[in-house]
Amino acid sequence: MLFVFLKNKSLAESFTEQQSILNLNEDLAVEIESLHTLTTNLASTLDETEQKKKEEAQEAKTLSYRLSLAAEEREQKKEFLTQTKNQEKIYQEELKELEAQQSEISSEIEKIEDELRRSFDVTLLPLERPGILLWPVPLATSGGQGRITQHFGERSNLYRGKPHNGLDIGAPIGTPVIAADDGIVIGVDNNDNSWRKYQYGKYVLIEHKTNLTTLYAHLSKQVVSKGDSVKRGDIIGYVGNTGYSTGPHLHFGVYWRDSIIMKSIPPAKGLVPVGVVIDAEKYL
Incomplete structure (x- = not known):
């Protein structure tokens, strides 16, 4: 200046x-x-x-x-009709046999879960509060496509009057399913045996650091593999109607992580996850 x-x-x-x-x-x-x-x-x-x-x-x-899934479903129906030769009597007999077999599978799971529950320590779980887990299929009330069709603990004839061990979220086949939290995929399997549908059908199992493990069942397709690391909100599969199911929906199960065991329960194929189940809605 x-x-x-x-x-x-x-x-x-x-x-x-x-x-x-x-x-x-x-x-x-x-x-x-x-x-x-x-x-x-x-x-x-x-x-x-x-x-x-x-x-x-x-x-x-x-x-x-979704387009490829439609083609797969047509092939499955074709296979089923070939097996039964369009005979209603054979179809009804097959249904009764499947129901009886599924009942045996459910009974076996209940016995194992009862034994595991004896060593359950509730203090090891995270405090119950909203937001610990994401909704795996966002509900229609929050802009998604899901709707709750059965709550945890509800009883119905489908489960022989026993309490339901998960949360059912109805949604169209092909709706994306997301991981509820960060974790490691510890199970990707299919319990169906050809066109015979058992237990969880196609499922994904994810272990979390919160002492929780989450199950995503009845999927039409899994898009992750065992050992994958996933982030909260990642797409891990799509809603389907595989396994012992009466319509398209996601069976969302939450377990005490340390209680999970993978069990072979014929005639279901693959391994069936069994453990101490927890009310998912207390953490969503």
Whole structure:
């Protein structure tokens, strides 16, 4: 500033030049702020565009899967009709046999769960509060497609009057199912035996650091593998009607992590997860 005063012939010229410099600095500050705002807006727009691309890609993937699933279902129906030769009597006999076999499987699971429950220590579980787990299929009330069709502990003829060991969420076949929390996939299996449907059908089992393990059953497709690390909200499969099921829905089970055992219970194929079950809604 002193240089400005000394180099000019008059005080008026010095003040005029000083004011010009101040005005220039102010203009530069405004331009810099505008540039910063533009950069921020551009970054935000790019983020939104990238997110939209991801969402569109996922929607396209889901649509493609639903189309392939429709073809798979036609093949399954064709196989079933071939097996029964369209004879109603054979069909009814097969249903009765499946019901009897499923009843035996359920009884075996109940016995094991009762034994495991004796060593259950409730203090090892996280405090019951909302938000510990995400809804694996968002409900229609929050913008999703799911609806609760049966709560934990409810009794029905389908389970021989026994308490239901999970939370059923009805949704269209092909609806994405997401991981309720961060964890490691410890089970991916299918209990169905050809067109004969048993227990959980296609399922995914995830172990969490909260001393909980979550089960996602009756899926039409699993998109993770055993040993995978998943994040809260990751898609792990799609709603289906596999296993012992009367309609498209997700059976969501929550277990005390340390109680889980994988049991072979013929005629169900693969392994059936068994453990101490907990009311999922206390953590959702």
